[in-house]
Amino acid sequence: MFALIDCNNFYASCERVFRPDLNGKPIVVLSNNDGCVIARSNEAKAIGIPMGAPAFELEQKFKQYNVQVFSANFPLYGDMSNRVMNILADYSPEMEVYSIDEAFLKLTGFDFFNLQEYGKAIHNKVTKWTGIPISIGIAPTKALAKLANRIAKKFPQKTNSVYIIDNEEKKIKALKWLKVEDVWGIGRQHSKRLQAQQVFTAYDFIQLSDSWIKRNMSVVGLRLKQDLQGIPTLDLEEIQNKKSIATTRTFETNYTKFEQLKERIVTFASSCAEKLRAQKSCCNSLMVFIRTNGHRQDLSQYSKNIVIKLPYPTNSNIELAKFAIQALKQIFKEGYHYKKAGVIVQDFTSEEILQTTLFEKRNEQHIPLMKALDKINQHFGQQKIRLASQDQKRIWKMKQEKLSLQYTTKLSDIIIINV
DNA sequence: TCTGGGGTCCTAGGACCC
């Protein structure tokens, strides 16, 4: 059996752990720049605040219902996630952390366990130790565990937030209940096509022929069908190094000058380099993109990306910044209002491999230099040491007007209790 | 005025090899 443990309204719940006065009140969390809604408490969902909606369109509603609005506080969410995952890891030797708020546990050899009680024990411990509400679904396959989890979340009273699919009858009932667009792995495009075929539920979906699914949804769809039928096809996935790493941002205002974009791109490249070093990889290829604001009809639009093959693998801030500037020079055009840009690195090799070419050599001195830089920044705070071409005066700032404290990761933000 | 960020996998088609 597989268990899927999912934190309810995770970001909103993290905020509420440290603000118990907000229990029962509508909360939303906004994306970077306070742009879009990325998390909602149940109360916020109930008053019809949609996921992904731009915050400026909702101001009226926020005021009307006294919605508590938070800027995204990722250090807090990351730390709370680690705490939850550490607890879950005690409940099975085989675990896959699927996302910041979800994990699969493989329950092999639990034949003589009462899984309902086991789930309840997990639920109680996470609630007691972290204050984060969770839902648990248990079933013979991952796709069915996802479905069971959905039921547990939808009917917390009836299920005690733990639901198990362990027989044919429950499986069929659940599949008939689940709308096809809510199936894990079926997105907007596929649901449209499926509905045109008169497929409206997960149950309808598994009645389709293999050949139709293969033709229209590739082997991915086929695997999903089997998993939903109860034939284990998707297994836990090993945690491995990332295959691409991105740092991208939407700017608070428009940028028109090359120098402004250059500073951002250098900072993004440095950030990618740091992430690369954290997983002991070097990249062999780098992409830079810039684009104008697609929502503005009144401005002329431009969007371009460029991929640069590096002459040698590297994870040095200095080298990546250099190549990123070269790339930017090739795509930058005067006269546009740029709103978003990013650097994405790909095609990784291990740090240990020192493949160089005959004519171009990487600078070996960067290796100890970057090591020192990481150590200093780790100790004294991010970006304490940065490249000269990066922003020195903090001109650039993200809009974060409703940021909560870093209750668990910053000494000066720890809650003080007055007795 | 204002609209997020970071990933994965698969396929088709082109370029190339012998």
Add this chain to the structure above:
DNA sequence: TCTGGGGTCCTAGGACCC
């Protein structure tokens, strides 16, 4: 009339996830 057969690698684009 008729124009081989069997591969690999790479890339862009599309689908999906949180």
